[in-house]
Structure formats: C-alpha cells, structure tokens
Amino acid sequence: MIFNIVEDINYRDMLESQIFEVIEYLINKDEEFSITANINGVTFEPEMPESISKNFSHFTLFTLSNYTYESIILTEKTITFEAGFGSENFGSHVTIPLYAIFQIVIDESILFLNPTATVEKYFQEKELEENHTQRSMNAFTMNKKNKDLLS
Template sequence: MINEIIEQNSYKDLVASQINEIINFLLKNNKEFSITANLEAMEFNPELPSTIKSQLSKFSLYILSNYTYTTVKIINETILSFEAGFGSENFGSTVQVPLHSIFQIIIDDSILYLNPIATVDKFNTKPKEKSLNNFKNNPRNLKLIK
C-alpha cells in the first residue's frame, strides 16, 4: 500500500520540494548539517576512483561542514551540489545529489528529515550503460569480465 504512494512521480516531486525548503532554511540560518543519500543517483565530477567509490555504501553519510558547507548550493530546486574530499588522499570532487535521493537530513546526531523516496529504485537508478561502465571500471571486477 505504501508503494502506491511513494512510487508516484507527484509524491517524489512533493518530497523534493520539502527537502529543498528544509535545506534552504538550514542555509539561511547558517546551520551545518549532514545527509545520507542514495549513491546510485549521485554524480561526482570528476568521477571518484573505483578504489574509493567501491568503499562507499549505497546510503553513505556526507558531512556538510567547514569548507564543504561553504560550497553547498541547490541547482534548479532539484539538485544539491557541494564539493568534498574522499578517501585518505582527500580526492576532490563536486557532488550532485538529486533532492529526492536524500534519505536523511541530520543535525548533530539527530535526524531532522527522513525520506522514503530515496529507497525507490525506479527514481534512483542510473541507466544501465553507466552502471555497466562503473562495474567495468572497478579493478575487482576485471576477472569477472575476462
């Protein structure tokens, strides 16, 4: 029954609008925050090395504080963008997260917002061609392809 609601495009748009308003509220009030987001819907520019990306879980925590917080912006009221460093080498990348794929918004250690849409595969899965390329780019998968 809940799937009948959360799998509707109109509900996804409603949730994205709510997340947009919450993040704008936090930014206006100069409040640092964290998010967990569905990795499958995110884009990294430049793309993360496979050694780093393979260590991220499907719903990873991103702490938006200090320098990263100063780079936070919302693009077209649909995408959260920020710069962050990843891995022990602090590999720099600009991250773009569709608002509907943000699973949690966290302040301190408390969940401010929880979004079930982030778990709906049809909204958060990239086209298979990109996924296949990511699979091929992971050195751990080379022996499976050959």
C-alpha cells in the same frame, strides 16, 4: 498500500520540494548538517577512483561542514558541493538530486526522512536517460560530417 504512495511520482516531487525548503532553511540559519543519500543518484566530477568508491555504502553519509558547507549550491532539483574523500583527500564536486536524499541529519539526530530515496525505479530511469543520451551521441558521431561539428 504504502508502495502506492512512495512510488507515486507526485509524492516524490512533493518531498523534493520539502527537501529543498528544509536545506534552504538550514543554509539561511547558517546551520551545518549531514545528508544520507542513495549513492545510485550521486554523481562525482571528477569521478571517484575505484579505491574510494568501492567503500561507499548504498546509502552514504555526507557531512556538510566547513569548506564543504561553504561550497553548497542548491537548486530546486539538486544540491552540489565540493568535498575531499579518502586518505588522499581526493577532491570532487558532488551532485545529488534532492529526491535521492534519504535523511537530513543535525547533531546525529534525523531532521528529515525521505522514503522515496529507497525506490530503485527512480534511479533506473536516470540510468536509462544516460544510456539514451550516450546512444544518441554515438549515432551522431558515426556520421563523418557530424564529427567536424564537435571539433
């Protein structure tokens, strides 16, 4: 069954490597492109105001051109870029895990398709990890002696 493949972590990792190679290739060719990403995997720094984030669809298109393209930082696990959003052009650093990229698009044509970006369990694991980190920090700061270490 296809779910046995798409939900296999080894398959996800293989596609993540391919996404890295495709994006690296496009950058080396100086080719601007767009990506559609599962918004559940995307982080914004600073966070998007509710007035903007409420307009994002589950799979959101990001066009990487001009300054946004020039700001790309690609690692083997993520792509980060600066972009402006909304009518006020709210600036944010966008970080997307490569496995959350559903499509790579050039000139309205799909160059690459990643079905693992539709698997919700990958994004639930991220939420669980973030919750665990927050709980650990809360436990750490509850000890008065530890609070001094953070100052």
